[in-house]
Amino acid sequence: MATSQEQLKQRAAQAAFDLVKEQLPKQAVIGIGTGSTVNYFIDLLAEIKDDIDAAVSSSEASTARLKQHGIPVLDLNAVSEVPIYVDGADEIDEHLRMVKGGGGALTREKIIAAVADTFICIVDSSKQVGRLGSFPIPVEVVPMARSYVGREIVKLGGDPVWREGVVTDNGNWIIDVHNFDILDPIHLEQQLNSIVGVVTNGLFAQRGANIAIVADENGIQTIK
Numbered sequence: 001m002a003t004s005q006e007q008l009k010q011r012a013a014q015a016a017f018d019l020v021k022e023q024l025p026k027q028a029v030i031g032i033g034t035g036s037t038v039n040y041f042i043d044l045l046a047e048i049k050d051d052i053d054a055a056v057s058s059s060e061a062s063t064a065r066l067k068q069h070g071i072p073v074l075d076l077n078a079v080s081e082v083p084i085y086v087d088g089a090d091e092i093d094e095h096l097r098m099v100k101g102g103g104g105a106l107t108r109e110k111i112i113a114a115v116a117d118t119f120i121c122i123v124d125s126s127k128q129v130g131r132l133g134s135f136p137i138p139v140e141v142v143p144m145a146r147s148y149v150g151r152e153i154v155k156l157g158g159d160p161v162w163r164e165g166v167v168t169d170n171g172n173w174i175i176d177v178h179n180f181d182i183l184d185p186i187h188l189e190q191q192l193n194s195i196v197g198v199v200t201n202g203l204f205a206q207r208g209a210n211i212a213i214v215a216d217e218n219g220i221q222t223i224k
């Protein structure tokens with residue numbers, strides 16, 4: 001019987017958990033991303049909650065799940081070192097650059113990723129792409145700038161679609177940008193960031209992952 005996508009996500013989370021158990025220093029703070037794949041990881045992390053100091057979390061949803069398991073969550077401002085950050089992705093390429101933010105958590109994710117020494121990305125193989133951009137690029141905007149940012153995105157060649165009704169944990173809105181032809185993800189990430197009113201965007205190219213754990217039908221592939 002074919003392995004379901006949920007089973008693959010679970011396997012990727014298990015492989016990351018095994019790696020974290022081996023590599024995370026005792027009583028360290030671990031960075032936790034957001035999404036259905038990371039949820040499996042959080043559930044496993046509960047097994048070693050006494051061996052870690054606490055977590056820093058990229059969303060209210062992950063914070064709630066961590067706390068349900070009795071894992072303390074610290075404000076990032078109280079933390080100077082995050083040795084390992086574990087998160088999923090919507091797309092990942094061979095250089096471990098990613099598109100993230102399908103769940104709207106991109107800004108806090110990018111902040112924790114910036115602090116972390118090692119970013120471990122956990123995905124099922126459907127997230128692997130030759131070129132980023134089939135998944136629309138999420139852009140978090142200050143609400144009053146939505147239309148302006150949309151017009152600027154059109155000038156860059158993208159088709160902006162407002163994710164109407166969604167408010168991020170930071171009180172902002174999301175624009176999903178379709179049809180970008182992404183030849184240089186780092187350049188586009190910078191261009192999007194330089195539009196006034198943009199808080200952050202879901203291209204994780206300047207700071208990609210250090211390790212990708214990819215689960216497919218045949219097992220686990222670890223890419224560094």
Ligand SMILES: O=C[C@H](O)[C@H](O)[C@H](O)COP(=O)(O)O
Nearest residue numbers: 035036037088101103104105
């Ligand atoms: O905002 C959400 C995050 O960037 C997620 O890490 C990403 O959308 C992948 O989520 P999932 O593991 O549910 O596919």
